[in-house]
Amino acid sequence: MESKRAKLAKKKAFLEGVHAVLTKSAYESAAHARRRAAVIAKAGGTCTMEPTDETNVVLCSETTTKAEAMERIKQGKDLGGKPPPEAAHWVTTAWLTECVKAKTFIPYDCFTVRSGAPAPVGESGSSAAETGSPSRQPLRHRSSSASSTSSQRSALQHINSNGDYFPASGSPSRTTSNDNNPARALDVGPMSSTLTVNDTHPRSSEQTALISTAGAATHATAAATEPSASASASASASASASQPSSATQSPAALVARSQRVVGTSPEEIELPPAWEAIYHCYNCGAKDHGARTCPLPPRGTPENTYVPGFPGARKRVSREWMCARSHGHRKDRQGAGPNDLIISNLEKLHDTYADYGTWLHQLKASNLHTALAFIRRMKEPITTYEQARRIPKVGNETAKKIDEILSTGTLQRLEAFDTPEKRAQHEFSQIYGVGTATAKQFVAKGFRTIQDLLDNQHELTERQRIGVRLHQELQERIPRTEVDRMVAHVKHVVLSIEPGCIFEACGSYRRGKKTCGDVDVLISHRDKRVLDTLFKRVIDALHDDGFLTHDLARSEGESTQYKYMGIGKLKDASFHRRVDIIVVPWEEWPCAILYFTGSGAFNRSMRLLARKMGWSLSQHTINYGVVRDRKEKDKKLGDGSVIPVKSEHDVFALLALKYRPPWERNA
DNA sequence: GGACAAACCTCG
DNA sequence: CGAGGT
DNA sequence: GTCC
Ligand SMILES: Cc1cn([C@H]2C[C@H](O)[C@@H](COP(=O)(O)OP(=O)(O)OP(=O)(O)O)O2)c(=O)[nH]c1=O
Ligand SMILES: [Mg+2]
Numbered sequence: 001m002e003s004k005r006a007k008l009a010k011k012k013a014f015l016e017g018v019h020a021v022l023t024k025s026a027y028e029s030a031a032h033a034r035r036r037a038a039v040i041a042k043a044g045g046t047c048t049m050e051p052t053d054e055t056n057v058v059l060c061s062e063t064t065t066k067a068e069a070m071e072r073i074k075q076g077k078d079l080g081g082k083p084p085p086e087a088a089h090w091v092t093t094a095w096l097t098e099c100v101k102a103k104t105f106i107p108y109d110c111f112t113v114r115s116g117a118p119a120p121v122g123e124s125g126s127s128a129a130e131t132g133s134p135s136r137q138p139l140r141h142r143s144s145s146a147s148s149t150s151s152q153r154s155a156l157q158h159i160n161s162n163g164d165y166f167p168a169s170g171s172p173s174r175t176t177s178n179d180n181n182p183a184r185a186l187d188v189g190p191m192s193s194t195l196t197v198n199d200t201h202p203r204s205s206e207q208t209a210l211i212s213t214a215g216a217a218t219h220a221t222a223a224a225t226e227p228s229a230s231a232s233a234s235a236s237a238s239a240s241a242s243q244p245s246s247a248t249q250s251p252a253a254l255v256a257r258s259q260r261v262v263g264t265s266p267e268e269i270e271l272p273p274a275w276e277a278i279y280h281c282y283n284c285g286a287k288d289h290g291a292r293t294c295p296l297p298p299r300g301t302p303e304n305t306y307v308p309g310f311p312g313a314r315k316r317v318s319r320e321w322m323c324a325r326s327h328g329h330r331k332d333r334q335g336a337g338p339n340d341l342i343i344s345n346l347e348k349l350h351d352t353y354a355d356y357g358t359w360l361h362q363l364k365a366s367n368l369h370t371a372l373a374f375i376r377r378m379k380e381p382i383t384t385y386e387q388a389r390r391i392p393k394v395g396n397e398t399a400k401k402i403d404e405i406l407s408t409g410t411l412q413r414l415e416a417f418d419t420p421e422k423r424a425q426h427e428f429s430q431i432y433g434v435g436t437a438t439a440k441q442f443v444a445k446g447f448r449t450i451q452d453l454l455d456n457q458h459e460l461t462e463r464q465r466i467g468v469r470l471h472q473e474l475q476e477r478i479p480r481t482e483v484d485r486m487v488a489h490v491k492h493v494v495l496s497i498e499p500g501c502i503f504e505a506c507g508s509y510r511r512g513k514k515t516c517g518d519v520d521v522l523i524s525h526r527d528k529r530v531l532d533t534l535f536k537r538v539i540d541a542l543h544d545d546g547f548l549t550h551d552l553a554r555s556e557g558e559s560t561q562y563k564y565m566g567i568g569k570l571k572d573a574s575f576h577r578r579v580d581i582i583v584v585p586w587e588e589w590p591c592a593i594l595y596f597t598g599s600g601a602f603n604r605s606m607r608l609l610a611r612k613m614g615w616s617l618s619q620h621t622i623n624y625g626v627v628r629d630r631k632e633k634d635k636k637l638g639d640g641s642v643i644p645v646k647s648e649h650d651v652f653a654l655l656a657l658k659y660r661p662p663w664e665r666n667a
Numbered sequence: 668g669g670a671c672a673a674a675c676c677t678c679g
Numbered sequence: 680c681g682a683g684g685t
Numbered sequence: 686g687t688c689c
Binding site: 580 | 681682683684685
Binding site: 359362363366367433461462463552553554555556558559561563565595600603604605606607608610611616617618619620633634636 | 671672673674675676677678679
């Protein structure tokens with residue numbers, strides 16, 4: 001903790017000086033500024049911003065001096081070689097980061113030139129702007145009563161061929177109804193929690209890449225094409241899933257219902273005043289509602305061309321983005337498919353890629369994964385190299401491999417991997433807490449079986465010891481009925497400790513999967529002060545009643561969010577199960593529930609989209625004006641500014657995405 | 668030849 | 680910081 | 686590895 005304070009002191013001291021590594025993206029274009037001014041005016045706010053072509057802010061990091069930065073500009077390395085005007089304000093990333101950490105909203109126009117420190121102002125040009133308020137404006141919570149939002153709805157249960165639970169009826173995706181509405185009270189155990197029923201979900205085939213290539217599909221005669229795009233494509237249409245991916249249509253055949261222990265999350269959260277001041281509908285710009293209840297059609301369509309004023313905002317998003325499409329549950333194929341041999345071999349190849357643990361092989365793996373998604377949807381057998389080449393993401397290398405499988409039945413590459421060492425390495429890497437690197441080390445040490453590890457537990461970290469001991473049990477996926485009971489139990493404990501909590505079981509459970517790898521629980525409370533004790537009391541209570549049996553990791557308040565990772569077991573259950581519990585501050589709820597609902601691939605796609613806009617989406621907030629190092633892509637120089645959101649719908653609207661309910665996020 | 672490439676977290 | 684995790 |  002001391003080092004942390006020291007760091008903070010250093011940062012504060014630094015703010016006095018001017019140092020910089022420059023990046024170009026820290027200011028908005030004149031076009032953006034003008035559009036933004038118009039939007040704000042339309043929304044009834046006033047805008048103090050002066051549209052300008054000039055750089056009015058220079059974002060800095062701690063590593064170089066202003067002189068060095070100017071030198072870089074002269075050399076053409078930054079800002080396109082154009083020095084910023086004298087009046088430009090130099091801001092350190094530390095300053096910016098601190099403002100964001102302090103939850104002070106910094107809209108772009110606060111950067112208009114001033115002497116002294118720039119004052120963060122509300123976008124609506126409200127009081128904060130005039131007062132030239134101090135740069136750090138603490139976040140205050142509005143203590144209003146809980147919104148209870150459940151409307152009753154008739155229930156019907158249906159399970160698809162895979163056993164996944166689906167929601168039903170024909171309302172559009174961007175529905176205004178709560179995804180969490182309880183429809184039918186259903187006793188799932190001693191705690192009598194309820195199960196709920198949700199909205200429509202027509203299934204579509206899955207697409208696994210973050211960005212997929214849709215165009216090439218038309219050339220692949222047998223390859224499945226993008227479902228919605230292929231509706232009119234003659235021959236290949238039959239190969240694709242017969243369902244449209246758009247959730248606005250509701251084929252009666254696949255209507256089904258999603259059912260789960262109901263959470264207590266509100267449809268929209270209340271924002272702190274400073275955020276409420278700049279909040280507006282990101283689907284139309286109006287001040288009096290959010291995107292969730294916007295009467296207009298989703299933006300990005302011809303009927304609604306609105307674009308939010310934040311620099312980088314998109315007009316629309318192409319269907320190539322995974323998060324822009326509906327991804328229902330993966331369908332179990334009944335009986336044998338025409339390309340099963342190829343698929344099983346390529347799947348094994350895919351697994352060997354994952355065992356490398358390098359970027360390149362990660363890339364190869366994801367490529368192959370996409371190709372496999374197309375191959376799985378094919379109805380005709382692949383018989384030639386040329387035919388394989390026409391499948392999207394199948395290039396020369398993969399086609400050669402398919403050819404080899406066709407002629408020999410196997411792959412040389414795979415045979416070479418079928419050694420005791422590689423098998424052991426793969427098995428070790430399945431253990432919780434053991435990854436590619438440690439698995440390799442274990443093999444190098446001469447270990448070959450799980451028993452070897454059990455006999456040498458002194459070589460393991462605490463997590464790995466638990467992982468090894470419970471390895472068999474943790475391999476099992478959890479039947480949904482058991483998750484129901486686990487969630488009901490946790491919910492009961494949480495709400496008896498603090499009735500004002502909001503609670504939601506997320507992850508694959510919220511997405512309606514038939515079985516879950518673990519239980520993901522998200523909790524929040526309006527009062528920030530209770531979060532810390534709430535977290536501890538919940539974990540303690542769940543330990544005391546014997547539910548939690550092992551701890552794997554628990555946060556100690558370093559972040560605004562508390563995360564517990566551990567293992568629990570119901571008394572009458574056969575196996576120990578992984579349990580994750582996250583406690584988040586109230587205003588981070590929308591981004592947190594979006595994150596925790598996943599899927600992981602869906603999150604990555606959405607986050608990549610945000611990144612491409614010069615924004616950043618995390619489990620905390622969605623930010624614009626993020627400054628990233630142009631060379632080292634992972635280095636973030638400035639956090640940018642928080643865009644306040646009240647619901648998941650708002651995040652979708654900001655990214656120009658149609659809202660996807662949880663069961664359409666199964667990538 | 669480059670783009671592709673999530674963004675966080677804890678542990679040791 | 681690397682490794683492993685969500 | 687694939688796509689442009
Ligand atoms: C693993 C992983 C999860 N997440 C998010 C999305 C997930 O839904 C959420 C919970 O993680 P998980 O519990 O690992 O995933 P899951 O619940 O979707 O599936 P499973 O049935 O295996 O439990 O965390 C990421 O953002 N990135 C990741 O790499
Ligand atoms: Mg899960």
